[in-house]
Amino acid sequence: MELVVKDISKIYSSKNKTNTSLNKINLCIKKGEFICIVGPSGCGKSTLLNIIAGLEKATTGQVIINGTKVTNPGSDRAMVFQDGALFPWLRVIDNVEFGMKMAGVPKKARRERALEYLKLVHLTEFQNSYVHELSGGMRQRVAIARALSLDSEILLMDEPFSALDSQTRSILQLELQQIWWKTKKTIIFVTHMVEEAVLLGDRVIVLTSSPGKIKKEYAIQLSRPRLPENPDINYYARKIKNQLKNEVGKVAKSEFDSDWYVEKGTVLSGAGDTLGIGL
């Protein structure tokens, strides 16, 4: 299994201007790799994931999996969305069964398998609940179970933990590492949080903003399961953040007033006589 992203560009054009969202992205992903794509907001990382999923069309370039070109969404690529995107009219178990139902798996077989996947994310007790009865973290776990149920080789995750509180997030990060370990899937994980990318990824790919380009790639060679308090994670994260600093500044510049710049924002101006009083 090999996933190749070849010269992908995406240009959005509206009436009076064209906006290059992605510019000549090239990637090669091996079977079983955990890839994290990180970049400032608006750098087109979600767009890239949607193109790999087949939900959006690239302006130029192509995505090739095992020698065949991607044109449509397919059952070889399962996707987990930021807010879960579970169907509120279905019970948890029916949500997990959905993909198998579409594939025509008979009722009994798919129920059994759905229960297995629910067990993997420790939610069998809630199989008959409706989506609104679950917390945000539980919903994301159901979404992961639903994606796993397609039994695809590739799992695409679009900022799946970014809407969660930080405690829930670290629990799910650990759980995802274990699921990845058990299922040996290829995971492409998009996030805007550098620490999360370093914590989870074998490789972290840093995108720059407008136009979205690959700035640098980092191989993270740390033992697993990784915990967020591991100082090595911090070391890598700092390195990547330094890379990203200019990028973030660029984005911020277009969003802040003209009298703002990154360095100024990091120093407290007008420190008074109370400075250091709590030391």
Added chain:
Amino acid sequence: MKKVLFYLVLVILWELAYRGGTVYFSFWNVNYFPSPLEVIKRLVVLFTSTKLWSYIADSLNTVFIGYAISIVLGILTGFIITHFKFLNENLIGLLWGLQTLPNVCWLPFAILWFGENQKAVIFVIAIGSIFAISLGTISGINNINPVYIKSAKSLGAKGVKAYINVIIPASLPGIISGLKQGWLFAWRALMSGEMLLATRGLGKVLLEGRENQDIVQIVAVMFVIIAIGILVEALVFKRIEAGIRERWGLNKC
């Protein structure tokens, strides 16, 4: 309890207006201004006779046939229109226009097509409510959260399966609100149709009241018409809507 009190006060005011206007100062003719007590008495009389019941049955029968036709056609056209981008972009304005057309305006048309009979009334009911249902369905589908469509696609939902499993359930809130509005339009259309064309039904009883110069009967039947409209709304649509809201978790916030 407060509500009951509120309506009681309203009835008392009505009675006072009646007494003041007709009995004490007599600037109103008794024949043109009914008293609430008279109306209530008449309602009792009407409901103990079989005639009113059978007329109610006739009216409900007519409205249900018309409404059923418009449900089927309205939902179907809604799905067809949203399926084609070109129709979706261009046809909605026309539907809004047709929806604004008061349903009585269809009567001359209906008479030419069907003659002066129940079929014409059914036609007016169907045409009066179909656009509301159609528009409700369309907005239900157009307002589906795009992330549902995306995740359905990535889970392999396609064609008819996608419609049955995702698009229809996801657009249900919109469809139901269209059906609810459609019901109100159908009920109104029934009345305008029956007043002009019917030989039976509630509209006919209203007309009889006019012919006999019987203001009490007119007002009594108006109350019956209001009551049926509200009752259907409360017993059918409120329940369905509440069920959907419950299931989708929309009641939480």
